[in-house]
Amino acid sequence: MSERPWTIERITEALGNPALAQRFLSEINRAPAHELLQVFARWERIAKDTLAAVERGHAIMAAEARGEEPPGEWIDVTDRVLADAARIRARGAA
Secondary structure: OOOOOOOHHHHHHOOHHHHHHHHHHHHHHHOOOHHHHHHHHHHHHHHHHHHHHHEEEEHHHHHHHHHOOOOOOOOOOOHHHHHHHHHHOOOOOO
């Protein structure tokens, strides 16, 4: 990731979603002075996590384009999902 300092503008850009960016701006603008750092730090973490997820997604797409297995550890949860679906259907949910 970039070594640029985190600013309100950078967090807004990193969020990548206008609605999410608006929510951040709303929270940072309404925060009392004594809570500004806490609000900023929380959204900085969210922005960093968002950028990391995008980078992982790009790495996965690049691996698949090369015909390789995606990087990272993958856990097959098919059986759990199927069991959950069966339980839901048994309760009568559509």
